Amino acid sequence: MGGCQTFRLDRFALEGGEQLRDVKIAFETYGELNARGDNAILVCHALTGDAQAGVWWGSLIGPGKTLDTDRYYVICSNVLGGCAGSTGPRSCDPFPLITIRDMVHAQRRLVESIGVTSLHAVIGGSMGGLQAIEWAVTFPSFVKRCIPIATSCQLSALAIAYNHVMRTAIKSDGVSGLALARKIGMITYRSFDLFQERFGRASKRPEAPLAERVFQIESYLEHMGQKLIGRFDANSYLCLLKAMDLHDVGRDRGGIEAALDRIESDVLWIGINTDHLYPAQEQRDWANRIAERGKRVIYREIESPFGHDAFLIEGEQMSRFVGEFLS
């Protein structure tokens, strides 16, 4: 139950044409795989996440919870290109370009190696959602249910734009640049109302001269930036941002519609009403486009002041939507 394991591959061919050797994929599992190997739920993590889904999605995963580890075998792996146990830019330099599709292919090798014959469900938010939908398109018959959350079938121009400025910061300034990238990210992950309610115009020393005024929202961002550089690798961040930019389930498949035609799973698409990065309207549009291909898709929307990050925070709504869908 939990505890980090490592899956190894001698060689792994990447979509970009290069080959990786001695690939490690760090993963955790919760619960037991059944005899038919078909009760597995694959959890895909977001940009700065890791394999410890039982920790960062503790509201959802556990005995008796929505992803019930008494019934399901829950698997989460650190993505290829990550820096929490899997092969990534920390492992070899230069590290080649990878794609979301590569991450999914590596996960497929991993889950097969541990006896999974089909996935009861694949679920993920943000970059995890890019993987979830890529799974349903790449391996249609292997995936029974797909739950993409606050995500996209092909990354939007706005999301590419934010990734671009975060990349610019890191490329020009290394570790400090990573802290800046994290600050930028944090702003886009939350909402106007949340910041307003939580920080407003509060400052540490309101009586200080104007020139020394530091607002609490600034201290918060500073803290979040510093916290990330203690646990994340700048080159891994760059690598994952690029993989997100390139995410397009329609690539080399005749476009989006042809790609969506491949889906065989039931789909629960979840949006967030205050998401700035993957706006609710975009989420509804993706669900509609999948429905228009004659697929079984349900759309649900989280209502939250937390913005994009709501999928990590609004446990009750997440549990309700996912619980209804799985039962």
Next chain:
Amino acid sequence: MGGCQTFRLDRFALEGGEQLRDVKIAFETYGELNARGDNAILVCHALTGDAQAGVWWGSLIGPGKTLDTDRYYVICSNVLGGCAGSTGPRSCDPFPLITIRDMVHAQRRLVESIGVTSLHAVIGGSMGGLQAIEWAVTFPSFVKRCIPIATSCQLSALAIAYNHVMRTAIKSDGVSGLALARKIGMITYRSFDLFQERFGRASKRPEAPLAERVFQIESYLEHMGQKLIGRFDANSYLCLLKAMDLHDVGRDRGGIEAALDRIESDVLWIGINTDHLYPAQEQRDWANRIAERGKRVIYREIESPFGHDAFLIEGEQMSRFVGEFLS
């Protein structure tokens, strides 16, 4: 008609307590001041704007246009702290902290020096709107009409957050940091739909290997960053961001409500339905709070995919709302 002039002040006392000497304020005027000196409209520019309102708001200003230079005497000055002719960080080092209130006091000295006895209207969007509302609160009887657009009576936590990351970029990287700040700014000034429609996932060489793929949204941001560093001073940018952060019409006046009580002018508050930085809901709230103080206020909302920048772009809607209000 047009043409840059310079107003000079020997000494100017700043809100932060320091004194500036030999202050220059660059300004342009359009039309003729009438004998009573009461047909002047003061236009306040946004962060990277300048005194040439006849150029950047050409859709609004001119003979027969909404700000009709056959009737009104239109004045626009480069703000104190700016870098387009007025005294700012380029003029003296170190340059002291300035506030929006300082900008407004300098403008007051300027307009009085050229014979203006009261302002028929003061109008501005974004940082220009911070000045407009500050004008109505600081000099109530001098301002007959006030038109704040996509702006605030005290800067929000979200806007401070974006200013903070732009400042971080500039402080760590000088001119390149200014280019990065501009890129960040540009993303927040526009909207998801606009970027999606205009750039989508287009790239310069779609046939290039994945590793060399550069999206057009990236080239656009790069271009906007480079363009700004050719015309703007990094220290001036820092100075103006700080002034925006500190903007609070309630400071040293017993709070927002007491400050709003001072207003004597008619107010037309304009919001933009897709504004990420100064959301429409915030704009409606400001208009409501002013109305609750028993003031005459009208709220209008621009509908546009252009986001925050719509006030510079949607000439037809701007003309309609402002025209109705002035007549």
